[in-house]
Amino acid sequence: MSKKHKVLVVGGGFGGVKAAQELSKDYTLEVTLLSDDSELRYYPTLFHTATGGSRANSSIPFTTIFEGYNLTIKKGLATSLDRHNKTITTKDDQVFKYDTLILALGVVTNYFNIDGMKEYSYSIKSQREASELKRHIHKQLSQTHRPDPNYIVIGAGPTGIELAGTLPEYIGHVMKRHGLQPRKVHVDLVEAAPRLMPSSTPQVSRILTRRMKRLGVKIYCNSTVTGIDANNLKIEGKPIRSHTVIWTAGVTNNPFFKNNNFVISQHGKVAVNVYLQAEDNIYVLGDNANTPYSGLAQTALLDGKFVADNLKRHLRNKTMKSYKAMLPVSIVPAGKHWAIVIWGGIVMSGWLGWLLREAADFVGFRDLESWPKASKQFLSEFTQDNECVACNRAIENPLYW
Numbered sequence: 449m450s451k452k453h454k455v456l457v458v459g460g461g462f463g464g465v466k467a468a469q470e471l472s473k474d475y476t477l478e479v480t481l482l483s484d485d486s487e488l489r490y491y492p493t494l495f496h497t498a499t500g501g502s503r504a505n506s507s508i509p510f511t512t513i514f515e516g517y518n519l520t521i522k523k524g525l526a527t528s529l530d531r532h533n534k535t536i537t538t539k540d541d542q543v544f545k546y547d548t549l550i551l552a553l554g555v556v557t558n559y560f561n562i563d564g565m566k567e568y569s570y571s572i573k574s575q576r577e578a579s580e581l582k583r584h585i586h587k588q589l590s591q592t593h594r595p596d597p598n599y600i601v602i603g604a605g606p607t608g609i610e611l612a613g614t615l616p617e618y619i620g621h622v623m624k625r626h627g628l629q630p631r632k633v634h635v636d637l638v639e640a641a642p643r644l645m646p647s648s649t650p651q652v653s654r655i656l657t658r659r660m661k662r663l664g665v666k667i668y669c670n671s672t673v674t675g676i677d678a679n680n681l682k683i684e685g686k687p688i689r690s691h692t693v694i695w696t697a698g699v700t701n702n703p704f705f706k707n708n709n710f711v712i713s714q715h716g717k718v719a720v721n722v723y724l725q726a727e728d729n730i731y732v733l734g735d736n737a738n739t740p741y742s743g744l745a746q747t748a749l750l751d752g753k754f755v756a757d758n759l760k761r762h763l764r765n766k767t768m769k770s771y772k773a774m775l776p777v778s779i780v781p782a783g784k785h786w787a788i789v790i791w792g793g794i795v796m797s798g799w800l801g802w803l804l805r806e807a808a809d810f811v812g813f814r815d816l817e818s819w820p821k822a823s824k825q826f827l828s829e830f831t832q833d834n835e836c837v838a839c840n841r842a843i844e845n846p847l848y849w
């Protein structure tokens with residue numbers, strides 16, 4: 449019997465999971481997925497989990513995703529690549545051999561060395577961070593019986609907009625459940641660039657500015673954060689009092705690539721050819737690859753499928769196809785039942801945008817799961833996880849409603 453071709457996929461996010469799913473349909477391959485987590489973080493709904501939604505809405509266990517698939521799943525943090533022996537070694541010294549390697553490690557948070565930012569700010573890039581933020585908001589309200597003087601979100605990209613748009617309503621709910629008098633909540637959105645969503649058009653920024661103001665969010669553009677301590681955020685040295693500062697302003701490529709001497713493009717991403725190969729037998733995709741729309745879940749899913757299909761062609765001695773980037777649709781929600789849709793030059797906002805976002809989330813789940821599982825995942829949006837005793841007591845009390 450001929451030996452099976454070993455494909456090692458490292459990184460269990462959108463790109464890696466999609467590639468592993470597609471490749472494991474081919475029984476001539478021996479597919480292994482190595483990731484430092486045992487679930488897929490569904491980032492687009494993580495802001496919802498951080499503001500009262502259930503954990504299940506933004507994470508999909510690999511046991512669910514890969515039920516019935518023909519592959520091996522391993523947990524470990526890949527740290528080094530041995531090109532000569534074709535192996536990957538993890539932090540805990542596991543060694544994995546490959547014939548073809550697919551790397552989809554995603555990005556990591558970048559605090560730009562701002563004094564105190566890593567220590568004192570909250571973030572929402574993982575379930576742990578989202579839970580920490582939620583726990584902090586509840587704890588702070590139950591200990592002080594009043595909201596923070598300012599809840600500050602740093603970064604007016606999509607994640608910052610989503611979070612700042614949801615926070616006023618969420619904090620209002622939590623105050624009510626804690627039996628506190630209704631008060632106006634101060635939510636500030638801080639951005640170093642001159643306008644919101646600076647990577648989009650001025651029209652998008654104008655629409656979002658109007659929306660944020662309507663939600664009561666105070667906008668600070670052209671504002672560079674210079675430091676933070678336990679009680680204050682400093683903008684150009686000037687302090688703003690707050691105990692709840694949330695950093696959404698920066699990510700950078702996974703350090704694995706620099707540490708293992710990959711060629712890095714001027715955008716900080718890994719240089720790849722038209723087949724998304726960084727080197728012979730090594731593919732890099734999703735957020736890590738220097739492609740036109742890198743940085744979006746849709747792109748990572750597309751890349752995963754593209755690399756899997758092309759690799760299968762290559763192993764059957766067929767001509768490989770060249771990568772074609774696809775213009776993604778961006779849909780950014782801001783507050784209840786409202787989202788802005790951006791597709792090239794087409795911009796649309798409001799309730800219809802929110803409906804489209806709901807549909808896009810369902811399509812995203814369906815891309816990774818069967819119909820029944822995707823439906824269950826989608827419906828988990830309407831459930832809540834509450835660790836807070838005061839909130840649970842309020843929810844169970846019929847007089848609360």
Ligand SMILES: Cc1cc2nc3c(=O)[nH]c(=O)nc-3n(C[C@H](O)[C@H](O)[C@H](O)COP(=O)(O)OP(=O)(O)OC[C@H]3O[C@@H](n4cnc5c(N)ncnc54)[C@H](O)[C@@H]3O)c2cc1C
Nearest residue numbers: 459461462463484491492526553554734735743744745748
């Ligand atoms: C808060 C937030 C909201 C977002 N919202 C949207 C949105 O609404 N729409 C959209 O299109 N995009 C959104 N994005 C971007 C989108 O999530 C990413 O583009 C997408 O996740 C990239 O997929 P990926 O497979 O490249 O990386 P990821 O999905 O990040 O997956 C990387 C995986 O690799 C694992 N890993 C990392 N290092 C190692 C290692 N050394 N060894 C082993 N495993 C490792 C990680 O744990 C992770 O599981 C959002 C991102 C964030 C952070």
